[in-house]
Amino acid sequence: EAGVAQSPRYKIIEKRQSVAFWCNPISGHATLYWYQQILGQGPKLLIQFQNNGVVDDSQLPKDRFSAERLKGVDSTLKIQPAKLEDSAVYLCASSFWGNPQETQYFGPGTRLLVL
Amino acid sequence: SQKIEQNSEALNIQEGKTATLTCNYTNYSPAYLQWYRQDPGRGPVFLLLIRENEKEKRKERLKVTFDTTLKQSLFHITASQPADSATYLCALGGMTTDSWGKFQFGAGTQVVVTP
Numbered sequence: 001e002a003g004v005a006q007s008p009r010y011k012i013i014e015k016r017q018s019v020a021f022w023c024n025p026i027s028g029h030a031t032l033y034w035y036q037q038i039l040g041q042g043p044k045l046l047i048q049f050q051n052n053g054v055v056d057d058s059q060l061p062k063d064r065f066s067a068e069r070l071k072g073v074d075s076t077l078k079i080q081p082a083k084l085e086d087s088a089v090y091l092c093a094s095s096f097w098g099n100p101q102e103t104q105y106f107g108p109g110t111r112l113l114v115l
Numbered sequence: 116s117q118k119i120e121q122n123s124e125a126l127n128i129q130e131g132k133t134a135t136l137t138c139n140y141t142n143y144s145p146a147y148l149q150w151y152r153q154d155p156g157r158g159p160v161f162l163l164l165i166r167e168n169e170k171e172k173r174k175e176r177l178k179v180t181f182d183t184t185l186k187q188s189l190f191h192i193t194a195s196q197p198a199d200s201a202t203y204l205c206a207l208g209g210m211t212t213d214s215w216g217k218f219q220f221g222a223g224t225q226v227v228v229t230p
Contacts, residue, residue: 004158035220042119042204042220043159091158100147100208100218101166106158 002026004107006092012113018080021110024073025094031055033104034067034077035091043091049075050098082114117143119207119221127227134192136224138205141186145207148181148188149218153202162203163190195228202226 005024013019025032030051035043046065047057052072060067064083069075079086089109095102120139128134138148146167151159165172165181165188172179178191192199202225206218 040222042206042222044220045218093158101164103149103161103164104159104218106160108156109158111156 004092004094004105006090006107006110008110009108010111010113012115013082014115015084016081018078019082019112020076020078021090021092021112023075023077023092023107025075025092026105029094029096029105030072031095031098032069032075033093033095034075035093037089037091037109039088046077048098055098079112082112084114087112087114117141117219119143119205119219121203121205121221122224123222125225125227127229128195130196130228130230132195134195134199134226134228136190136203136205136226138188138190138221139186140207143186143207143209143219144183145209147208148179149206149208150177150179150188150190151204151206151220153204153223159204192226195226197228197230200226200228 007022032049034046036046037043046060047067048055049069052069067077089111091106091109093104093106095104118141149164150162153159163179165179176193180189202223204220204223206220208218
């Protein structure tokens with residue numbers, strides 16, 4: 001079974017530029033999560049999708065971050081414009097239905113450095 | 116506000132000994148608690164889940180306890196090996212309408228097992 005795919009793996013941009021990350025979850029998984037992990041901290045949930053609908057985006061900085069999952073499969077997370085404090089690893093995860101008893105499967109992450 | 120605390124200092128342990136990690140929480144009534152392992156440059160990998168009505172769970176050399184009175188979970192790695200060196204994250208999840216499928220992660224504890 002293929003795992004969660006993310007690209008790119010690394011990205012360096014200057015502040016005020018825009019950047020986009022892509023995630024392809026495990027086939028058949030209805031729930032997709034985007035997390036932000038700052039160095040030395042645990043993953044922080046940014047947005048959770050159930051199929052192509054948003055379940056939770058309470059911690060997404062909506063003035064600069066946006067995410068979509070148009071066909072209920074792969075997803076894109078965008079930052080525009082980026083700030084220095086956005087430097088972090090962006091992790092995508094998926095689970096079968098979003099039940100808290102289910103395992104979340106994480107991708108390798110995209111490491112973003114904002115200069 | 117909800118808070119999850121894990122040992123911030125790295126745990127250095129000799130091969131063959133038992134590593135014990137703690138996960139304490141406040142202002143939270145989780146129905147489920149999960150433990151993940153994270154290696155450098157990679158996404159977290161699920162290890163164990165324990166429910167609020169379970170006192171203990173085991174999987175091979177791993178053991179997790181969950182004390183809802185103390186608001187604490189302990190994670191044990193017995194007969195530790197250098198390959199167990201990683202950061203271990205606890206994640207708490209509820210079953211209310213607002214927190215369906217959403218886990219809050221701790222910052223993690225780094226374990227270093229020396230031969």
